[in-house]
Amino acid sequence: MFSPTPLMDDELYLEPSERFISRIGILTSGGDSQGMNAALRAVVRAGLHAGLQVYAISEGYQGMVQGGASIRRMAWHHVGGIMQHGGTFIGSARSSEFYTRPGRRQAALNLLRHGIEGLVVIGGDGSLTGANLFQQEWRVLLHELVQEGQLTQAEADAHPYIGLVGMVGSIDNDMFGSDMTIGADTALHRIVEAVDSIASTATSHQRTFIVEVMGRNCGYLALMASLATGANWVLIPENPPEQGWEDAMCEIIRAGRGTGRRHSIIIIAEGAIDRSGKLITSDYVRQVLTQRLREDTRVTILGHVQRGGAPSAFDRTMPTLLGYAAVRQLLRSAPGSEPQLIGMRNNRIRISPLMENIRKTQRVAELIKEQRYEQAMEMRGRGFVEAYQILRTLLRAQPRPPQSGQRQLRLLIMHADGPAPGMNTAVRAAVRLGLDKGHTMLAARDGISGLAQGDLAEIKWTDVHGWVSRGGAELGANRHATQAHEYALIAEHLRAQRVDGLLIIGGEMGYRFAYELHERRELFAEFKLPIICLPASINNDLPGTEVTIGADTALNTIQNNLDKLKEAALAARRCFVAEVMGYDCGYLALMAGLATGAERVYIPEEGITLDDLRRTVDLLVKGFQNGKRVGLIVRSERADLYYTTDFVATLLEREGGGELSVRRMILGNTQQGGRPSPYDRIQATRLAAKALDFLIQQILQGESGIGGIGRWEGKIQYTDLRDLPALMQPNAQRPRIQPWLNLRRVAQAMAEEPA
Ligand code: ADP
Numbered sequence: 001m002f003s004p005t006p007l008m009d010d011e012l013y014l015e016p017s018e019r020f021i022s023r024i025g026i027l028t029s030g031g032d033s034q035g036m037n038a039a040l041r042a043v044v045r046a047g048l049h050a051g052l053q054v055y056a057i058s059e060g061y062q063g064m065v066q067g068g069a070s071i072r073r074m075a076w077h078h079v080g081g082i083m084q085h086g087g088t089f090i091g092s093a094r095s096s097e098f099y100t101r102p103g104r105r106q107a108a109l110n111l112l113r114h115g116i117e118g119l120v121v122i123g124g125d126g127s128l129t130g131a132n133l134f135q136q137e138w139r140v141l142l143h144e145l146v147q148e149g150q151l152t153q154a155e156a157d158a159h160p161y162i163g164l165v166g167m168v169g170s171i172d173n174d175m176f177g178s179d180m181t182i183g184a185d186t187a188l189h190r191i192v193e194a195v196d197s198i199a200s201t202a203t204s205h206q207r208t209f210i211v212e213v214m215g216r217n218c219g220y221l222a223l224m225a226s227l228a229t230g231a232n233w234v235l236i237p238e239n240p241p242e243q244g245w246e247d248a249m250c251e252i253i254r255a256g257r258g259t260g261r262r263h264s265i266i267i268i269a270e271g272a273i274d275r276s277g278k279l280i281t282s283d284y285v286r287q288v289l290t291q292r293l294r295e296d297t298r299v300t301i302l303g304h305v306q307r308g309g310a311p312s313a314f315d316r317t318m319p320t321l322l323g324y325a326a327v328r329q330l331l332r333s334a335p336g337s338e339p340q341l342i343g344m345r346n347n348r349i350r351i352s353p354l355m356e357n358i359r360k361t362q363r364v365a366e367l368i369k370e371q372r373y374e375q376a377m378e379m380r381g382r383g384f385v386e387a388y389q390i391l392r393t394l395l396r397a398q399p400r401p402p403q404s405g406q407r408q409l410r411l412l413i414m415h416a417d418g419p420a421p422g423m424n425t426a427v428r429a430a431v432r433l434g435l436d437k438g439h440t441m442l443a444a445r446d447g448i449s450g451l452a453q454g455d456l457a458e459i460k461w462t463d464v465h466g467w468v469s470r471g472g473a474e475l476g477a478n479r480h481a482t483q484a485h486e487y488a489l490i491a492e493h494l495r496a497q498r499v500d501g502l503l504i505i506g507g508e509m510g511y512r513f514a515y516e517l518h519e520r521r522e523l524f525a526e527f528k529l530p531i532i533c534l535p536a537s538i539n540n541d542l543p544g545t546e547v548t549i550g551a552d553t554a555l556n557t558i559q560n561n562l563d564k565l566k567e568a569a570l571a572a573r574r575c576f577v578a579e580v581m582g583y584d585c586g587y588l589a590l591m592a593g594l595a596t597g598a599e600r601v602y603i604p605e606e607g608i609t610l611d612d613l614r615r616t617v618d619l620l621v622k623g624f625q626n627g628k629r630v631g632l633i634v635r636s637e638r639a640d641l642y643y644t645t646d647f648v649a650t651l652l653e654r655e656g657g658g659e660l661s662v663r664r665m666i667l668g669n670t671q672q673g674g675r676p677s678p679y680d681r682i683q684a685t686r687l688a689a690k691a692l693d694f695l696i697q698q699i700l701q702g703e704s705g706i707g708g709i710g711r712w713e714g715k716i717q718y719t720d721l722r723d724l725p726a727l728m729q730p731n732a733q734r735p736r737i738q739p740w741l742n743l744r745r746v747a748q749a750m751a752e753e754p755a
Contacts, residue, residue, distance in 0.1 A: 027123075120330065182318070182322070186314075210297065313558075408438055413442065442497060
């Protein structure tokens with residue numbers, strides 16, 4: 001649920017005299033997870049940039065204990081072409097020997113023989129606990145080795161410490177100190193794909209499906225998957241259902257059938273329990289439903305599918321940034337200092353004491369065992385609790401009846417600007433949450449032009465059934481610049497429909513439309529109403545938010561296409577120049593470049609210079625001469641007015657001196673389509689809930705502001721849009737502040753081998 005744009009703020013390279021170590025080792029341990037390869041690649045490449053020697057230790061601690069060929073020095077090209085694969089390229093294992101003192105002693109000796117002075121460990125809390133123990137014992141282990149005669153005192157004295165940083169590789173997202181663990185987003189992709197598929201067959205047969213997902217102590221996957229798929233019931237370990245939950249569940253399923261819903265989905269975490277701490281199995285749930293509802297009920301246990309497949313875009317970009325930060329941290333931490341966890345918090349890299357995080361993580365499991373569920377939920381954080389509350393409303397079959405005496409508002413929802421994946425999800429959430437609060441929800445068709453023509457009507461709970469996962473925009477979304485005569489028409493329809501507040505789910509045109517209405521409020525009293533904009537655009541080009549709905553889906557679409565392109569190019573030893581969307585904003589291009597390992601990314605924020613093109617030709621020619629088989633340049637559609645995609649491709653081929661065979665590819669409108677990614681669905685739902693709260697609050701307080709809802713540093717915030725022109729770049733469709741631009745440095749470090 002976190003946007004892939006953490007900030008990096010300082011340089012990687014330190015002079016040899018400034019750094020504490022010169023050789024580092026990296027290993028992946030415990031259960032594997034998608035994205036471990038991206039982390040490995042980043043550590044190796046950032047390490048080489050920092051002037052370090054990097055050693056990969058294969059098969060986790062087992063390789064460390066074995067030594068020999070299990071510890072290999074890594075070169076730049078060793079980690080080329082691995083990022084798109086799931087699992088871990090250097091293997092992961094469980095090691096019983098590492099639990100023992102002699103095992104760890106042997107491991108220490110092996111590290112010492114290679115001169116390794118710092119370790120990067122990627123694994124779950126078990127692996128990280130082991131690493132911490134190893135680091136603490138280091139001196140004693142060396143002392144014992146000296147006593148055994150395996151080491152001289154002088155050798156031991158030369159290496160009094162081993163540095164340690166950890167990263168969490170776990171699909172469960174169960175670690176304190178990081179909002180997301182490496183692999184959790186991809187696991188969510190797998191689950192959501194599976195549930196979407198199950199939903200379609202369930203619909204055909206009017207069936208109920210119970211889907212069991214991983215998560216022994218953590219309900220993250222179950223909860224977020226439920227939110228993202230519109231599941232009808234969820235069972236998680238942190239918040240066991242009240243006694244008699246079986247009745248409540250059956251009632252919801254029965255009522256859903258009553259409203260014409262053709263399928264029901266129940267998602268259960270493998271560690272789900274009841275209030276007394278007893279495991280709730282998926283089979284038990286099936287029995288309950290079969291007996292009480294006499295329904296055809298099936299169970300699907302997703303199992304290892306969740307660990308498999310290509311990592312999502314997020315699970316390539318985030319581990320890349322974490323790996324980069326891990327090396328930086330190792331370089332800078334003083335000898336003997338406390339090991340740190342490299343994680344993400346509020347959309348920023350966060351470095352915090354490793355053991356403290358592990359203790360807190362284990363504390364949640366203890367709280368669950370002690371049946372102190374409220375505290376367990378609290379420790380999962382605000383986002384988790386909020387998501388749970390939203391889900392409780394959305395899974396209902398009908399809205400609750402309005403409270404007596406409550407003011408019933410009339411709220412209008414519309415789109416403006418082109419379609420973005422996640423728009424339907426946002427509309428569905430807004431409609432249902434609004435109805436549940438007792439208000440009347442209206443929807444305009446076909447955006448601004450539809451509104452001007454009076455194409456608006458009430459929208460009901462069941463009208464948005466199934467919208468959670470649908471791509472495109474069911475209400476219609478188009479790029480339409482408001483015509484002067486349309487304002488009067490719009491005013492008329494707002495008055496006729498007695499609209500109290502307006503929710504615009506759209507892109508830059510939607511934001512501008514809100515602004516224009518506000519500017520004309522003296523001309524048309526109807527425009528004196530609160531307007532909230534919910535950022536939905538694949539371009540990620542809106543102010544007041546670090547991420548827009550749709551961008552994550554587009555990024556994954558681009559990534560899938562570029563992966564295929566690279567495969568084809570690999571076979572034929574080719575370069576590709578790929579053009580991606582983004583209008584005046586280079587976000588998609590840069591993030592896609594980071595996620596696919598592009599050699600160079602061209603974005604409008606920087607433009608393209610001839611010097612740079614020359615450097616790129618040199619980089620590619622040198623690469624191909626050294627055995628490279630594929631080159632990828634990503635160019636944002638408006639990176640430069642004159643140096644077009646065709647021009648860049650032609651130039652590379654002409655100037656490549658016969659070394660480069662170049663093809664071009666314009667990805668086009670596929671980037672706007674497709675089912676929304678889990679992240680976009682979750683964000684769309686959460687932002688819609690917040691947008692609605694703001695809108696209602698403003699109406700009840702008699703205010704009539706215009707604002708954008710968004711996420712900034714991980715928090716949901718409201719931005720006053722009366723300042724819209726000042727928030728945007730003059731003469732360009734992108735905001736003034738673009739925190740992700742800082743990631744250019746990382747992208748470049750990953751693509752260019754140091755001299
Ligand atoms: P995860 O890291 O996914 O939680 P495990 O708990 O199985 O997976 O740990 C992986 C490996 O880490 C173990 O096989 C063992 O080698 C090492 N390890 C885990 N816990 C400890 C510990 N307390 N002391 C020493 N080594 C440990």
